[in-house]
Amino acid sequence: MITVNDRAYRLPHKPTVVVCVDGCEPEYIAQAVAHGRMPWLAQVLAEGTALVADCVIPSFTNPNNLSIVTGAPPSVHGICGNYLFDVASGCEVMMNDPKWLRAPTLLAALTDAGCSVAVITAKDKLRKLLGHGMKGICFSAERADDTTIDEHGISGVLDLVGLPLPSVYSAALSEFVFAAGVQLMARAKGRFGRPDVMYLSTTDYVQHKHAPGTEGADAFYAMMDDYLGRLDAMGCVIALTADHGMNAKTRMDGRPDVIYLQDVLDSWLGARTARVILPITDPYVVHHGALGSFATVYLPSGVDAAALVLRLQGLRGIESVRMRADAAAHFELPADRIGDVVVVSERFTVIGTSAARHDLSALDAPLRSHGGVSEQRVPLIVNRAIHDIDAQRRWRNFDAFDLALNHAQ
Numbered sequence: 001m002i003t004v005n006d007r008a009y010r011l012p013h014k015p016t017v018v019v020c021v022d023g024c025e026p027e028y029i030a031q032a033v034a035h036g037r038m039p040w041l042a043q044v045l046a047e048g049t050a051l052v053a054d055c056v057i058p059s060f061t062n063p064n065n066l067s068i069v070t071g072a073p074p075s076v077h078g079i080c081g082n083y084l085f086d087v088a089s090g091c092e093v094m095m096n097d098p099k100w101l102r103a104p105t106l107l108a109a110l111t112d113a114g115c116s117v118a119v120i121t122a123k124d125k126l127r128k129l130l131g132h133g134m135k136g137i138c139f140s141a142e143r144a145d146d147t148t149i150d151e152h153g154i155s156g157v158l159d160l161v162g163l164p165l166p167s168v169y170s171a172a173l174s175e176f177v178f179a180a181g182v183q184l185m186a187r188a189k190g191r192f193g194r195p196d197v198m199y200l201s202t203t204d205y206v207q208h209k210h211a212p213g214t215e216g217a218d219a220f221y222a223m224m225d226d227y228l229g230r231l232d233a234m235g236c237v238i239a240l241t242a243d244h245g246m247n248a249k250t251r252m253d254g255r256p257d258v259i260y261l262q263d264v265l266d267s268w269l270g271a272r273t274a275r276v277i278l279p280i281t282d283p284y285v286v287h288h289g290a291l292g293s294f295a296t297v298y299l300p301s302g303v304d305a306a307a308l309v310l311r312l313q314g315l316r317g318i319e320s321v322r323m324r325a326d327a328a329a330h331f332e333l334p335a336d337r338i339g340d341v342v343v344v345s346e347r348f349t350v351i352g353t354s355a356a357r358h359d360l361s362a363l364d365a366p367l368r369s370h371g372g373v374s375e376q377r378v379p380l381i382v383n384r385a386i387h388d389i390d391a392q393r394r395w396r397n398f399d400a401f402d403l404a405l406n407h408a409q
């Protein structure tokens with residue numbers, strides 16, 4: 001038994017795999033199952049445990065992956081977006097360095113307790129955060145050609161997996177994660193052998209482009225089903241969840257439905273009086289144009305934040321506007337790492353900074369994105385029947401390890 005962030009976990013008896021399917025709106029699974037493309041999962045849904053859980057807000061990748069591996073919300077682990085506005089320096093800084101992490105991960109605690117652990121991510125941006133303090137294998141598909149025993153706990157990944165290095169903007173990047181997971185699990189037990197616990201985290205390239213039930217989406221889920229079925233056949237306990245959902249964010253003409261919040265605030269308060277931060281912004285913006293349904297706003301002293309909240313609430317397409325303390329309590333966020341005001345937009349709407357700062361020319365499909373409360377519902381599925389489960393409680397994606405280790409062995 002180990003305790004991490006005030007939650008107790010049993011050590012696994014069976015090889016255990018937790019999968020975070022990036023951008024997996026539950027509808028993707030429903031459509032692929034209905035189309036007969038996920039035979040393994042259809043059986044798990046019938047005989048195992050199938051819940052719908054809430055992810056953490058903002059419904060972005062890094063905060064949720066860190067919640068899943070710490071078993072705690074961002075108020076505990078500190079990672080509340082890809083970007084942080086450092087008020088002292090006036091700079092926007094990336095939050096993908098482990099120095100921003102405020103809590104230990106369960107993965108590190110498992111290796112301390114003698115378990116062998118493997119972490120495979122699609123993009124390299126998550127690798128250092130997830131692998132912080134952990135002694136096992138941790139690498140990304142994006143940089144699978146460049147792993148060393150010292151840094152990643154493994155070398156020769158391309159030979160092991162037998163697939164070429166995938167492009168960072170491709171479905172193949174996620175497939176590589178599953179293929180590598182199956183190869184690691186197929187090894188004999190022992191040093192550098194089969195992991196006791198594996199965490200697989202994909203990328204939402206496909207979900208940003210393809211709606212549930214379309215061929216592009218169904219083909220992705222069929223691929224995933226095949227690999228998960230192979231892990232199941234090896235005797236793995238598998239818990240599947242997602243970092244967030246995904247929705248179309250378009251107007252009737254197919255163009256993105258954007259509230260350019262910096263432009264709005266500039267016109268209300270004067271140019272650059274307020275500072276809008278979009279924590280979705282990261283170096284990989286091609287598929288979403290840095291547009292999501294969550295923003296935080298920093299205000300200089302002297303601006304009446306309460307009055308501004310009321311005025312913002314009146315904007316079409318805005319779902320909720322909260323002052324810092326309210327937002328921190330309601331969304332379980334670290335109050336010192338969000339702005340004075342937190343703005344969430346509705347299901348079909350995204351928030352931008354200034355129109356001039358978003359290059360939408362690279363969007364080659366109608367915008368689909370996330371970040372808001374409208375993308376909070378995610379699957380939480382375990383390939384074992386769990387009988388003592390309360391289907392009425394509010395399950396979270398960061399209960400995945402609890403279910404896998406404490407209830408499904």
Ligand code: ZN
Binds near residue numbers: 022023062243244
């Ligand atoms: Zn994501």
Ligand code: ZN
Binds near residue numbers: 023208288370
């Ligand atoms: Zn995304």
